Amino acid sequence: MKLIIQIPCLNEESTLPLTIRDIPRKIEGLSKVEILIIDDGSTDRTVDIAKQLGVDHIVRFPKNKGLAEAFKAGIDASLKLGADIIVNTDADNQYKGSDIPKLIAPILRGEYDMIVGDRKTDNIPHFSRTKKFFQRFGSSVVRKLSQTDVPDTTSGFRAYSRDAALRLNIVSEFTYTLETIIQAGHKKLAVGHVEIGTNGKLRESRLFKGITNYMRRSAKTIIRIYTMYRPMKVFVLAGAFSLIIGLLLGLRFLYFLASGSGNGHIQSLILAAVLMIIGFQLGTLGLIADLISNNRKLLEEALYRVRKIELSQPINMDDNYESNTQPIQGSKKQIS
Structure with missing residues (x-):
């Protein structure tokens, strides 16, 4: 069993080392644990830092395309590389990498196709009351529309079985978090959740400009995706x-x-x-x-x-792949 942990990145040279060093490289029940970085048009030293830290695979965008596109590219690359389980986490070290074994355990046991990490947002100290309210309200709406019981629908810390990842078809240009849950619910995938821990806040979110902007764009995504299925x-x-x-x-x-x-x-x-x-x-x-x-x-x-x-057979080194200039640990691959 092979696990690939994908991390979308945009100018994360300062936070990426903390995120990667917290990720376990050996997990019981898995033969391989690999890390994939999706560089979403970074203008800093994110890629160089990733190489120095021994990242196994890198997907590079010459221009910023947004979180949804980065997520899609990561899923596609992970499937091509033969992943049996795919974990998505953020590069800002918001989520505890040590919780990855707990996150994937229900999938390893064959109980679920998709697991979403529950941050218990009401207990996060740097979340404002307004943000906590909208987190609860938005999650309740998504639960109802998706017919799932996921308490934290905006959490980016989640795991997918290979079959679940193959069934994903992201159309949103904003974020994948809400869309994948609604899709999974209507495709009758087994969606579960586990409680996870979070680290302290290192930077402001780059996904949206204020809570009003986030709510407006999230509402558009929810209406659009639900209308597609109903x-x-x-x-x-x-x-x-x-x-x-x-x-x-x-x-x-x-x-x-x-x-x-x-x-x-x-x-x-x-x-x-x-x-x-x-x-x-x-x-x-x-x-x-x-x-x-x-x-x-x-x-x-x-x-x-x-x-x-x-994708029945993992890809090998070909014209679309090239070795990193300074590999640190074993054979590294870069996807352009």
Whole structure:
């Protein structure tokens, strides 16, 4: 069994050494533990530091592409390198690397496909009350929409079995954390959680500019992903709401018409007609979107089978790989 720990990085020369040194390189039940760095267009010495620390594999982006793209590239590279389990952690040393054995244990036992680390955010001292509230509220929304019981849905410390990683199809350009849980829930993967520890805060988050920006972008991601998997429900509910409001306005107009003052409420009749038409159109769109969603599910299943066959054998050194200039521990590989 091979574990690859992937770490997305953006200008992490100061925090990366702390993160890597905390990662266990031998874990019971695993034959190999390797570290993969995804350099998301860093302009500092992140890559040089990673090489000096003995990182096994490096994926490099010449330009910053964002956390979601870095996560996708890491998953793809880990699968190509033959990972049986993939752990994702952050380069800012937020999570305790010593908790990795606990994180992957349920997957090793075959009980779960995906495990999310629960930080117990209410107990993190540097989280403000506002942030703690939105963490609880956002996680409750994602739990309901994904039909899972993950208490900390924004945690980036998580583990995936090989099969679960093969089934992931990230479309968000913001973050993977919410999308992967909603996807896993609707794909009927076994999603669990374990309590983990956290380290002290070393820097501000680079993912978002303030809580308002984070909430806005997270809401867009949640709505988009949920609509992909439950389009009929979303469109029919929206259409039903519009139709009901239209009917109520129509009944209001009929009431005034019956009382002899209908001429002064012709606007209600026009608005009622518009809302009922919109409601009908939304219902029709729901049917069309549901057909598209079913086709997408078939395509995802076909993609899963193709990827499974394509990645059945780990890659060897080829034209896409080159040795690090100064390998520290064993053979290192760099993915450009």
